[in-house]
Amino acid sequence: MEKTENRANEAEDQYTLTKKERIAYSLANLPHTILAGIFGLTYVNYFWDDLKILPILFTIGQVVYLIINSFNDFYLGRLSDKTDHKKWGSRRLVYIKWGGVLWAFVFFSLWFPWSYTNQVIIFIHFLVSICAFDMLLTLVILVWIALMPELTENIDERNQMALNNQYFLIIGALPVLISFVVFEMGLVSFHIYTGICAVLSAGLYYFVASKLKEKPELYEDQVEVSIIEALKEVVPNKSFITLTIFRTFRQINISLGLSFVFAYFLIFGVDIWMASLLYYLLSTVVTLIGFIIYKKLSLRYEMRSLMIWGILFQICLNVIAFFVLLPRELEPLVWLFLTANFIIQGYVLFDFPLLSLVTDEDEFENRSRREGLILGTNAFILKIGESIGPIIGTNVLLLFGFIQGASTQASMAIVGIKFLLFIIQSIFIAIGGISLYFFPLHGERLKHVRSKLSEIHKEKTKKYEAKL
Secondary structure, rough: OEEOOOOOHHHHHHHHOHHHHHHHHOOOOHHHHHHHHHHHHHHHHHHHHHOOOOOOHHHHHHHHHHHHHHHHHHHHHHHHOOOOOHHHOOOOOOOHHHEEEEHHHHHHHHHOOOOOOOHHHHHHHHHHHHHHHHHHHHHHHHHHEEEEEOOOOOOHHHHHHHHHHHHHHHHHHHHHHHHHHHOOHHHHHHHHHHHHHHHHHHHHHHHHHHHHHHHHHOOOOOOOOOOOHHHHHHOHHHHHHHHHHHHHHEEEEHHHHHHHHHHHHHHHHHHHEEEEHHHHHHHHHHHHHHHHHHHOOOOOEEEHHHHHHHHHHHHHHHHHHHHHHHHHHHHHHHHHHHHHHHHHHHHHHHHHHHHHHHHHHHHHOOOOOOOOHHHHHHHHHHHHHHHHHHHHHHHHHHOOOOOOOOOOOOHHHHHHEEEEHHHHHHHHHHHHHHHHHOOOHHHHHHHHHHHHHHHHHHHHHHHHHOOO
Protein backbone atom coordinates (compact mmCIF):
# COMPACT_ATOMS: atom_id res chain seq x y z
CA MET A 1 0.00 0.00 0.00
CA GLU A 2 1.39 3.40 -1.02
CA LYS A 3 2.14 5.71 1.87
CA THR A 4 1.56 9.43 1.61
CA GLU A 5 4.33 11.93 1.41
CA ASN A 6 5.34 13.50 4.71
CA ARG A 7 2.14 14.96 6.09
CA ALA A 8 3.89 17.23 8.56
CA ASN A 9 3.11 20.05 6.18
CA GLU A 10 -0.52 18.98 6.08
CA ALA A 11 -1.17 19.24 9.79
CA GLU A 12 -4.30 21.04 10.85
CA ASP A 13 -2.39 24.23 11.62
CA GLN A 14 -1.41 24.31 7.93
CA TYR A 15 -5.02 24.16 6.68
CA THR A 16 -5.95 26.93 4.25
CA LEU A 17 -9.39 27.53 5.73
CA THR A 18 -10.49 28.25 9.27
CA LYS A 19 -12.59 25.68 11.11
CA LYS A 20 -15.64 27.93 10.72
CA GLU A 21 -15.10 28.12 6.96
CA ARG A 22 -14.79 24.34 6.65
CA ILE A 23 -17.98 23.88 8.63
CA ALA A 24 -19.73 26.59 6.60
CA TYR A 25 -18.82 24.79 3.37
CA SER A 26 -20.13 21.44 4.60
CA LEU A 27 -23.24 23.03 6.12
CA ALA A 28 -24.59 23.36 2.57
CA ASN A 29 -25.04 19.59 2.55
CA LEU A 30 -27.83 20.00 5.13
CA PRO A 31 -30.30 21.84 2.85
CA HIS A 32 -29.13 19.63 -0.06
CA THR A 33 -30.21 16.57 1.91
CA ILE A 34 -33.49 18.08 3.10
CA LEU A 35 -34.74 19.39 -0.25
CA ALA A 36 -33.57 16.50 -2.43
CA GLY A 37 -34.51 13.87 0.17
CA ILE A 38 -38.07 15.06 0.76
CA PHE A 39 -38.68 15.51 -2.96
CA GLY A 40 -37.32 12.07 -3.85
CA LEU A 41 -39.31 10.39 -1.09
CA THR A 42 -42.70 11.95 -1.81
CA TYR A 43 -43.04 13.34 -5.34
CA VAL A 44 -44.18 10.05 -6.90
CA ASN A 45 -46.83 9.57 -4.21
CA TYR A 46 -47.93 13.17 -4.65
CA PHE A 47 -48.42 13.10 -8.41
CA TRP A 48 -49.32 9.42 -8.81
CA ASP A 49 -51.54 8.76 -5.78
CA ASP A 50 -52.84 12.18 -4.74
CA LEU A 51 -53.22 13.96 -8.09
CA LYS A 52 -53.75 10.68 -9.96
CA ILE A 53 -51.81 11.57 -13.08
CA LEU A 54 -52.44 9.07 -15.88
CA PRO A 55 -49.71 6.39 -16.15
CA ILE A 56 -48.97 7.27 -19.79
CA LEU A 57 -48.54 10.95 -18.93
CA PHE A 58 -46.36 10.06 -15.96
CA THR A 59 -44.14 7.95 -18.24
CA ILE A 60 -43.91 10.67 -20.91
CA GLY A 61 -43.00 13.18 -18.23
CA GLN A 62 -40.26 10.94 -16.88
CA VAL A 63 -38.78 10.46 -20.36
CA VAL A 64 -38.73 14.21 -21.03
CA TYR A 65 -37.27 14.77 -17.57
CA LEU A 66 -34.56 12.17 -18.22
CA ILE A 67 -33.48 13.94 -21.42
CA ILE A 68 -33.41 17.39 -19.82
CA ASN A 69 -31.76 16.04 -16.68
CA SER A 70 -28.96 14.48 -18.72
CA PHE A 71 -27.94 17.80 -20.27
CA ASN A 72 -28.48 19.92 -17.15
CA ASP A 73 -25.24 18.79 -15.51
CA PHE A 74 -23.14 19.47 -18.57
CA TYR A 75 -24.41 22.95 -19.45
CA LEU A 76 -24.95 24.28 -15.94
CA GLY A 77 -21.43 23.26 -14.95
CA ARG A 78 -20.07 25.18 -17.93
CA LEU A 79 -22.29 28.15 -17.05
CA SER A 80 -20.69 28.66 -13.64
CA ASP A 81 -17.19 28.42 -15.13
CA LYS A 82 -17.97 31.29 -17.50
CA THR A 83 -19.76 33.52 -14.99
CA ASP A 84 -18.23 37.01 -14.77
CA HIS A 85 -17.13 37.33 -11.14
CA LYS A 86 -16.56 41.08 -11.54
CA LYS A 87 -20.20 41.57 -12.51
CA TRP A 88 -21.77 39.16 -10.02
CA GLY A 89 -19.22 39.24 -7.22
CA SER A 90 -18.35 35.55 -7.64
CA ARG A 91 -18.73 32.75 -10.15
CA ARG A 92 -19.84 29.97 -7.75
CA LEU A 93 -21.18 31.53 -4.56
CA VAL A 94 -23.75 33.65 -6.39
CA TYR A 95 -25.51 30.45 -7.47
CA ILE A 96 -25.44 29.02 -3.96
CA LYS A 97 -26.72 32.25 -2.38
CA TRP A 98 -29.54 33.04 -4.82
CA GLY A 99 -29.92 29.74 -6.65
CA GLY A 100 -30.37 28.03 -3.29
CA VAL A 101 -33.10 30.50 -2.31
CA LEU A 102 -34.88 29.98 -5.66
CA TRP A 103 -34.54 26.20 -5.35
CA ALA A 104 -36.15 26.30 -1.89
CA PHE A 105 -39.03 28.41 -3.26
CA VAL A 106 -39.62 26.01 -6.18
CA PHE A 107 -39.53 23.08 -3.74
CA PHE A 108 -42.24 24.69 -1.60
CA SER A 109 -44.45 25.83 -4.48
CA LEU A 110 -44.62 22.49 -6.30
CA TRP A 111 -46.75 20.93 -3.52
CA PHE A 112 -49.71 23.19 -4.36
CA PRO A 113 -51.90 21.41 -6.96
CA TRP A 114 -52.70 23.27 -10.16
CA SER A 115 -55.66 20.97 -10.77
CA TYR A 116 -57.19 17.82 -9.34
CA THR A 117 -59.18 16.81 -12.42
CA ASN A 118 -57.64 18.24 -15.62
CA GLN A 119 -55.01 15.74 -16.72
CA VAL A 120 -53.32 18.19 -19.11
CA ILE A 121 -52.79 20.73 -16.33
CA ILE A 122 -51.65 18.01 -13.92
CA PHE A 123 -49.15 16.80 -16.53
CA ILE A 124 -47.80 20.32 -17.12
CA HIS A 125 -47.53 20.79 -13.35
CA PHE A 126 -45.66 17.49 -13.07
CA LEU A 127 -43.25 18.20 -15.92
CA VAL A 128 -42.50 21.79 -14.90
CA SER A 129 -42.01 20.76 -11.27
CA ILE A 130 -39.55 17.92 -11.77
CA CYS A 131 -37.56 19.75 -14.47
CA ALA A 132 -37.32 23.03 -12.54
CA PHE A 133 -36.46 21.22 -9.33
CA ASP A 134 -33.71 19.17 -10.96
CA MET A 135 -32.27 22.13 -12.85
CA LEU A 136 -31.85 24.14 -9.64
CA LEU A 137 -30.62 21.10 -7.73
CA THR A 138 -27.95 20.56 -10.37
CA LEU A 139 -26.96 24.21 -10.44
CA VAL A 140 -26.55 24.56 -6.67
CA ILE A 141 -24.93 21.21 -5.93
CA LEU A 142 -22.53 21.28 -8.89
CA VAL A 143 -21.13 24.69 -8.00
CA TRP A 144 -20.88 23.64 -4.36
CA ILE A 145 -18.79 20.58 -5.27
CA ALA A 146 -16.73 22.68 -7.71
CA LEU A 147 -15.95 25.11 -4.90
CA MET A 148 -13.94 22.61 -2.81
CA PRO A 149 -10.77 22.40 -4.96
CA GLU A 150 -10.74 26.18 -5.28
CA LEU A 151 -11.02 26.80 -1.54
CA THR A 152 -8.06 24.61 -0.59
CA GLU A 153 -5.24 22.61 -2.19
CA ASN A 154 -4.67 20.65 1.03
CA ILE A 155 -5.69 17.00 0.53
CA ASP A 156 -6.25 16.32 4.21
CA GLU A 157 -8.37 19.44 4.54
CA ARG A 158 -10.49 18.31 1.59
CA ASN A 159 -10.95 14.93 3.28
CA GLN A 160 -12.01 16.67 6.49
CA MET A 161 -14.57 18.71 4.58
CA ALA A 162 -15.89 15.52 2.95
CA LEU A 163 -16.21 13.97 6.41
CA ASN A 164 -18.06 17.05 7.66
CA ASN A 165 -20.44 16.67 4.71
CA GLN A 166 -21.49 13.29 6.07
CA TYR A 167 -22.23 14.73 9.51
CA PHE A 168 -24.68 17.21 8.01
CA LEU A 169 -26.16 14.53 5.75
CA ILE A 170 -27.07 12.52 8.85
CA ILE A 171 -28.65 15.57 10.48
CA GLY A 172 -30.60 16.27 7.28
CA ALA A 173 -31.85 12.69 7.16
CA LEU A 174 -34.11 13.29 10.18
CA PRO A 175 -36.46 15.85 8.57
CA VAL A 176 -36.50 13.69 5.43
CA LEU A 177 -37.73 10.67 7.40
CA ILE A 178 -40.27 12.82 9.27
CA SER A 179 -41.59 14.21 5.98
CA PHE A 180 -43.14 10.90 4.96
CA VAL A 181 -45.17 10.77 8.18
CA VAL A 182 -46.28 14.39 7.72
CA PHE A 183 -47.18 13.69 4.08
CA GLU A 184 -49.58 10.96 5.21
CA MET A 185 -51.29 13.50 7.52
CA GLY A 186 -52.56 15.50 4.53
CA LEU A 187 -51.52 18.33 2.23
CA VAL A 188 -52.23 21.16 4.68
CA SER A 189 -49.84 19.71 7.24
CA PHE A 190 -47.34 18.96 4.49
CA HIS A 191 -47.54 22.56 3.21
CA ILE A 192 -46.65 23.87 6.65
CA TYR A 193 -43.82 21.37 7.01
CA THR A 194 -42.31 22.00 3.57
CA GLY A 195 -42.66 25.74 4.13
CA ILE A 196 -40.56 25.48 7.28
CA CYS A 197 -38.00 23.30 5.48
CA ALA A 198 -37.87 25.71 2.52
CA VAL A 199 -37.29 28.78 4.70
CA LEU A 200 -34.62 26.93 6.70
CA SER A 201 -32.88 25.74 3.53
CA ALA A 202 -32.95 29.16 1.86
CA GLY A 203 -31.49 30.74 4.99
CA LEU A 204 -28.73 28.15 5.20
CA TYR A 205 -27.72 28.64 1.56
CA TYR A 206 -27.58 32.41 2.02
CA PHE A 207 -25.54 31.98 5.20
CA VAL A 208 -23.07 29.54 3.61
CA ALA A 209 -22.46 31.76 0.58
CA SER A 210 -21.96 34.78 2.84
CA LYS A 211 -19.29 33.05 4.94
CA LEU A 212 -17.07 31.78 2.12
CA LYS A 213 -14.76 33.60 -0.27
CA GLU A 214 -13.65 32.54 -3.72
CA LYS A 215 -10.17 33.04 -5.12
CA PRO A 216 -10.58 35.12 -8.30
CA GLU A 217 -6.81 35.31 -8.65
CA LEU A 218 -6.86 31.66 -9.76
CA TYR A 219 -9.05 32.23 -12.80
CA GLU A 220 -9.32 35.96 -13.57
CA ASP A 221 -6.76 36.00 -16.38
CA GLN A 222 -7.40 32.58 -17.86
CA VAL A 223 -8.24 32.40 -21.55
CA GLU A 224 -11.62 30.85 -22.27
CA VAL A 225 -11.70 28.36 -25.13
CA SER A 226 -14.72 27.02 -26.97
CA ILE A 227 -16.74 24.23 -25.44
CA ILE A 228 -15.46 21.80 -28.08
CA GLU A 229 -11.83 22.68 -27.40
CA ALA A 230 -12.40 22.43 -23.66
CA LEU A 231 -13.92 18.97 -24.02
CA LYS A 232 -11.03 17.86 -26.22
CA GLU A 233 -8.67 18.80 -23.39
CA VAL A 234 -10.73 17.35 -20.54
CA VAL A 235 -12.38 14.14 -21.75
CA PRO A 236 -9.24 12.27 -23.02
CA ASN A 237 -7.48 12.89 -19.70
CA LYS A 238 -6.59 9.54 -18.11
CA SER A 239 -7.44 10.74 -14.61
CA PHE A 240 -10.85 11.92 -15.77
CA ILE A 241 -11.59 8.70 -17.67
CA THR A 242 -10.57 6.26 -14.94
CA LEU A 243 -12.33 8.13 -12.14
CA THR A 244 -15.48 8.62 -14.22
CA ILE A 245 -15.66 4.88 -14.93
CA PHE A 246 -15.27 4.16 -11.21
CA ARG A 247 -17.99 6.68 -10.30
CA THR A 248 -20.34 5.42 -13.02
CA PHE A 249 -20.28 1.85 -11.73
CA ARG A 250 -20.62 3.14 -8.19
CA GLN A 251 -23.69 5.05 -9.36
CA ILE A 252 -25.13 1.80 -10.71
CA ASN A 253 -24.76 0.24 -7.27
CA ILE A 254 -26.34 3.27 -5.60
CA SER A 255 -29.36 2.80 -7.87
CA LEU A 256 -29.47 -0.86 -6.78
CA GLY A 257 -29.60 0.14 -3.10
CA LEU A 258 -32.54 1.78 -1.36
CA SER A 259 -34.70 1.63 -4.50
CA PHE A 260 -34.65 -2.18 -4.33
CA VAL A 261 -35.58 -2.56 -0.68
CA PHE A 262 -38.98 -3.71 -1.98
CA ALA A 263 -37.17 -6.96 -2.82
CA TYR A 264 -34.40 -7.00 -0.19
CA PHE A 265 -36.84 -6.81 2.72
CA LEU A 266 -37.86 -10.40 1.97
CA ILE A 267 -34.49 -11.52 3.38
CA PHE A 268 -34.20 -8.76 5.99
CA GLY A 269 -36.74 -10.28 8.38
CA VAL A 270 -38.68 -7.01 8.88
CA ASP A 271 -41.47 -5.19 7.05
CA ILE A 272 -40.66 -2.94 4.11
CA TRP A 273 -40.88 0.34 6.04
CA MET A 274 -38.55 -0.85 8.78
CA ALA A 275 -36.25 -2.32 6.13
CA SER A 276 -36.12 1.04 4.33
CA LEU A 277 -35.36 2.87 7.58
CA LEU A 278 -32.62 0.45 8.66
CA TYR A 279 -31.03 0.40 5.21
CA TYR A 280 -31.05 4.20 5.12
CA LEU A 281 -29.45 4.37 8.57
CA LEU A 282 -26.78 1.90 7.45
CA SER A 283 -25.97 4.00 4.40
CA THR A 284 -25.63 7.17 6.48
CA VAL A 285 -24.81 6.61 10.17
CA VAL A 286 -22.87 3.35 9.82
CA THR A 287 -21.02 4.60 6.75
CA LEU A 288 -19.88 7.53 8.89
CA ILE A 289 -17.90 5.05 11.01
CA GLY A 290 -16.08 3.97 7.86
CA PHE A 291 -15.49 7.59 6.89
CA ILE A 292 -13.81 8.30 10.22
CA ILE A 293 -11.60 5.20 9.92
CA TYR A 294 -10.51 6.02 6.37
CA LYS A 295 -9.92 9.66 7.30
CA LYS A 296 -7.46 8.51 9.99
CA LEU A 297 -5.77 6.07 7.61
CA SER A 298 -5.42 8.76 4.92
CA LEU A 299 -2.82 10.49 7.09
CA ARG A 300 -0.51 7.54 6.45
CA TYR A 301 -1.67 6.04 3.16
CA GLU A 302 -2.73 7.50 -0.18
CA MET A 303 -6.42 7.71 -1.00
CA ARG A 304 -6.18 5.58 -4.13
CA SER A 305 -4.46 2.73 -2.24
CA LEU A 306 -7.01 2.83 0.58
CA MET A 307 -9.86 2.71 -1.93
CA ILE A 308 -8.42 -0.26 -3.82
CA TRP A 309 -7.84 -2.24 -0.63
CA GLY A 310 -11.31 -1.31 0.61
CA ILE A 311 -12.81 -2.53 -2.66
CA LEU A 312 -10.97 -5.86 -2.38
CA PHE A 313 -12.20 -6.40 1.18
CA GLN A 314 -15.73 -5.42 0.20
CA ILE A 315 -15.85 -7.89 -2.68
CA CYS A 316 -14.52 -10.72 -0.50
CA LEU A 317 -17.07 -9.91 2.20
CA ASN A 318 -19.95 -9.87 -0.31
CA VAL A 319 -19.00 -13.22 -1.84
CA ILE A 320 -18.75 -14.80 1.61
CA ALA A 321 -22.09 -13.24 2.59
CA PHE A 322 -23.83 -14.66 -0.47
CA PHE A 323 -22.82 -18.25 0.25
CA VAL A 324 -23.31 -18.00 4.02
CA LEU A 325 -26.82 -16.59 3.60
CA LEU A 326 -28.02 -19.14 1.04
CA PRO A 327 -29.71 -21.22 3.79
CA ARG A 328 -32.79 -19.24 4.81
CA GLU A 329 -32.29 -19.96 8.50
CA LEU A 330 -29.08 -17.91 8.41
CA GLU A 331 -30.70 -14.83 6.85
CA PRO A 332 -30.74 -12.87 10.16
CA LEU A 333 -26.95 -12.61 9.70
CA VAL A 334 -27.60 -10.31 6.74
CA TRP A 335 -27.54 -7.30 9.07
CA LEU A 336 -24.09 -8.25 10.33
CA PHE A 337 -22.75 -8.48 6.79
CA LEU A 338 -24.44 -5.25 5.70
CA THR A 339 -23.06 -3.37 8.69
CA ALA A 340 -19.53 -4.55 7.89
CA ASN A 341 -20.12 -3.75 4.21
CA PHE A 342 -21.12 -0.15 4.83
CA ILE A 343 -18.18 0.41 7.17
CA ILE A 344 -15.73 -0.99 4.60
CA GLN A 345 -17.16 1.16 1.81
CA GLY A 346 -16.34 4.24 3.84
CA TYR A 347 -13.65 4.70 1.19
CA VAL A 348 -16.23 6.73 -0.75
CA LEU A 349 -15.13 9.53 1.59
CA PHE A 350 -12.46 10.18 -1.04
CA ASP A 351 -14.93 10.53 -3.92
CA PHE A 352 -15.04 14.34 -4.06
CA PRO A 353 -11.38 14.78 -3.03
CA LEU A 354 -10.32 12.58 -5.97
CA LEU A 355 -12.51 14.65 -8.28
CA SER A 356 -10.75 17.71 -6.91
CA LEU A 357 -7.41 16.18 -7.90
CA VAL A 358 -8.68 15.79 -11.46
CA THR A 359 -9.50 19.51 -11.59
CA ASP A 360 -6.08 20.28 -10.09
CA GLU A 361 -4.36 18.28 -12.82
CA ASP A 362 -6.41 20.04 -15.49
CA GLU A 363 -5.23 23.41 -14.19
CA PHE A 364 -1.64 22.15 -14.09
CA GLU A 365 -1.80 20.95 -17.70
CA ASN A 366 -4.01 23.64 -19.28
CA ARG A 367 -3.69 26.61 -16.88
CA SER A 368 -7.47 26.87 -16.55
CA ARG A 369 -9.81 26.29 -13.61
CA ARG A 370 -12.97 24.77 -15.03
CA GLU A 371 -14.30 22.57 -12.26
CA GLY A 372 -17.85 23.13 -13.49
CA LEU A 373 -17.16 21.66 -16.92
CA ILE A 374 -15.29 18.67 -15.47
CA LEU A 375 -17.92 17.91 -12.85
CA GLY A 376 -20.78 18.53 -15.26
CA THR A 377 -19.33 16.22 -17.91
CA ASN A 378 -18.65 13.60 -15.25
CA ALA A 379 -22.22 13.88 -13.96
CA PHE A 380 -23.59 13.67 -17.51
CA ILE A 381 -21.91 10.27 -17.90
CA LEU A 382 -23.09 9.18 -14.44
CA LYS A 383 -26.66 9.47 -15.69
CA ILE A 384 -25.98 6.34 -17.73
CA GLY A 385 -25.34 4.39 -14.55
CA GLU A 386 -28.31 5.96 -12.85
CA SER A 387 -30.56 4.86 -15.71
CA ILE A 388 -29.28 1.34 -16.41
CA GLY A 389 -28.95 0.29 -12.76
CA PRO A 390 -32.69 -0.27 -12.22
CA ILE A 391 -32.94 -1.98 -15.62
CA ILE A 392 -30.22 -4.46 -14.66
CA GLY A 393 -31.66 -4.97 -11.18
CA THR A 394 -35.20 -5.70 -12.31
CA ASN A 395 -34.03 -8.07 -15.05
CA VAL A 396 -31.85 -10.03 -12.61
CA LEU A 397 -34.83 -10.44 -10.28
CA LEU A 398 -37.08 -11.55 -13.15
CA LEU A 399 -34.41 -13.99 -14.36
CA PHE A 400 -34.57 -15.74 -11.00
CA GLY A 401 -38.37 -15.90 -11.08
CA PHE A 402 -39.26 -12.88 -8.97
CA ILE A 403 -43.00 -12.14 -9.21
CA GLN A 404 -43.97 -8.48 -9.06
CA GLY A 405 -46.44 -7.61 -6.31
CA ALA A 406 -46.44 -11.09 -4.77
CA SER A 407 -46.38 -11.23 -0.96
CA THR A 408 -44.19 -14.35 -1.05
CA GLN A 409 -41.54 -15.50 -3.49
CA ALA A 410 -40.22 -18.90 -4.61
CA SER A 411 -36.92 -20.12 -3.19
CA MET A 412 -35.09 -19.42 -6.45
CA ALA A 413 -36.38 -15.82 -6.42
CA ILE A 414 -34.97 -15.44 -2.90
CA VAL A 415 -31.60 -16.64 -4.22
CA GLY A 416 -31.91 -14.02 -6.96
CA ILE A 417 -32.43 -11.29 -4.36
CA LYS A 418 -29.23 -12.34 -2.57
CA PHE A 419 -27.42 -12.61 -5.90
CA LEU A 420 -28.42 -9.04 -6.77
CA LEU A 421 -27.53 -7.65 -3.35
CA PHE A 422 -24.11 -9.27 -3.06
CA ILE A 423 -22.79 -10.72 -6.34
CA ILE A 424 -24.10 -8.31 -8.98
CA GLN A 425 -23.05 -5.33 -6.91
CA SER A 426 -19.62 -6.92 -6.36
CA ILE A 427 -19.17 -7.26 -10.11
CA PHE A 428 -19.75 -3.53 -10.56
CA ILE A 429 -17.51 -2.75 -7.59
CA ALA A 430 -14.77 -4.84 -9.20
CA ILE A 431 -15.07 -3.08 -12.57
CA GLY A 432 -14.88 0.29 -10.84
CA GLY A 433 -11.91 -0.90 -8.79
CA ILE A 434 -10.02 -2.04 -11.88
CA SER A 435 -10.52 1.38 -13.43
CA LEU A 436 -9.40 3.07 -10.22
CA TYR A 437 -6.22 0.98 -10.26
CA PHE A 438 -5.17 2.87 -13.39
CA PHE A 439 -5.96 6.28 -11.87
CA PRO A 440 -2.60 8.05 -12.36
CA LEU A 441 -2.70 10.67 -9.60
CA HIS A 442 -0.73 8.87 -6.92
CA GLY A 443 2.87 8.51 -5.83
CA GLU A 444 5.41 10.64 -7.65
CA ARG A 445 2.90 11.87 -10.23
CA LEU A 446 0.67 13.28 -7.49
CA LYS A 447 3.60 14.92 -5.72
CA HIS A 448 4.74 16.51 -8.99
CA VAL A 449 1.28 17.87 -9.86
CA ARG A 450 0.77 19.30 -6.38
CA SER A 451 4.19 20.91 -6.31
CA LYS A 452 3.76 22.55 -9.71
CA LEU A 453 0.20 23.60 -8.92
CA SER A 454 1.40 25.37 -5.80
CA GLU A 455 3.90 27.29 -7.91
CA ILE A 456 1.21 28.18 -10.45
CA HIS A 457 -1.08 29.50 -7.72
CA LYS A 458 1.69 31.61 -6.20
CA GLU A 459 2.42 33.08 -9.62
CA LYS A 460 -1.27 33.83 -10.26
CA THR A 461 -1.67 35.40 -6.82
CA LYS A 462 1.38 37.59 -7.35
CA LYS A 463 0.03 38.88 -10.68
CA TYR A 464 -3.42 39.47 -9.18
CA GLU A 465 -2.07 41.42 -6.21
CA ALA A 466 0.10 43.54 -8.51
CA LYS A 467 -3.07 44.83 -10.20
CA LEU A 468 -4.72 45.90 -6.96
